[in-house]
Amino acid sequence: MHAPRQGVAGADVVSPRSSGRTRLITIRGLDKTFGGSTIYKDFSLDLPQGRFISIFGPNGCGKSTLINMISGLAPMDAGEVLYDGQTIQETRISYVFQNYREALFPWLRAIDNIHYPLKVMGVPAAERRARVDNLLAEFEVKIDLNAYPYTLSGGQQQTVSILRALVTSPEVLFLDEPFSALDYEMTLFMREQLQKIFMKTRTTMLLVSHDLEEAIQLADKVLLLTRRPTRVAEIVDVDLAWPRTAAVTTSERFTGLKRHCLDVFWRQVKGE
Numbered sequence: 001m002h003a004p005r006q007g008v009a010g011a012d013v014v015s016p017r018s019s020g021r022t023r024l025i026t027i028r029g030l031d032k033t034f035g036g037s038t039i040y041k042d043f044s045l046d047l048p049q050g051r052f053i054s055i056f057g058p059n060g061c062g063k064s065t066l067i068n069m070i071s072g073l074a075p076m077d078a079g080e081v082l083y084d085g086q087t088i089q090e091t092r093i094s095y096v097f098q099n100y101r102e103a104l105f106p107w108l109r110a111i112d113n114i115h116y117p118l119k120v121m122g123v124p125a126a127e128r129r130a131r132v133d134n135l136l137a138e139f140e141v142k143i144d145l146n147a148y149p150y151t152l153s154g155g156q157q158q159t160v161s162i163l164r165a166l167v168t169s170p171e172v173l174f175l176d177e178p179f180s181a182l183d184y185e186m187t188l189f190m191r192e193q194l195q196k197i198f199m200k201t202r203t204t205m206l207l208v209s210h211d212l213e214e215a216i217q218l219a220d221k222v223l224l225l226t227r228r229p230t231r232v233a234e235i236v237d238v239d240l241a242w243p244r245t246a247a248v249t250t251s252e253r254f255t256g257l258k259r260h261c262l263d264v265f266w267r268q269v270k271g272e
């Protein structure tokens with residue numbers, strides 16, 4: 001039996017795909033405690049697949065912990081996460097970390113970093129080359145991929161990390177503040193790149209962001225979390241056209257969405 005549903009607003013806002021079947025990530029009865037402090041208690045939620053979902057909430061509410069648990073990086077104390085009914089082990093996922101400097105292998109050239117996951121999966125060299133070539137052609141990468149990561153700029157390194165994450169054609173891509181260590185110009189550029197990737201692949205994206213504008217700009221839905229013990233405060237539908245250009249992010253609708261999310265956020269921070 002599943003744990004009682006709580007904060008399952010996502011369940012009624014997802015729209016069925018053309019197959020007639022809604023693809024979902026289902027999180028049920030999730031518990032997590034760190035050293036006596038409860039982060040999640042009986043947390044349940046449905047998230048639609050094939051959508052871009054941003055996660056935003058008060059500091060320390062457990063945004064990273066949530067994606068770490070549902071991606072299988074961190075253990076949960078209790079609960080179940082299924083991807084269209086499949087376990088995480090049966091699902092192809094990838095993860096992009098904030099600290100690209102620590103995430104890329106410094107002894108491997110950029111191109112070998114991108115090949116690496118396929119190598120681990122045992123994909124034969126010729127097929128590996130073909131898959132990487134296709135990926136690079138698709139995204140018109142303009143980086144010297146024969147360079148070692150430390151010779152590349154921060155944005156270039158994070159682009160390599162994202163390409164490495166995409167090379168396995170993941171069904172779900174987790175991104176934990178992927179651009180927060182980049183300068184503003186590079187951040188804007190990377191948001192554009194990520195949108196292009198999403199529009200092309202429609203991979204389910206789960207992004208943790210500290211930046212509300214970014215969270216809204218990139219998302220179909222913004223998952224707003226409460227203070228601890230953490231629940232869903234609200235799931236906000238971002239009904240803006242793709243791509244989210246400067247015209248879109250300066251529109252009245254965008255400002256209205258931002259104001260609404262901020263209201264919910266401040267109510268949580270102030271404990272109202």
Ligand SMILES: Nc1ncnc2c1ncn2[C@@H]1O[C@H](COP(=O)(O)OP(=O)(O)OP(=O)(O)O)[C@@H](O)[C@H]1O
Pocket residue numbers: 034035039057058059060061062063064065066
């Ligand atoms: N491995 C761990 N051991 C002990 N406590 C932890 C661990 N990981 C996270 N925590 C604590 O759990 C809480 C939630 O952490 P988490 O990083 O998930 O929050 P967050 O919402 O992503 O935080 P931030 O807004 O600061 O990025 C924090 O109080 C954090 O200190």
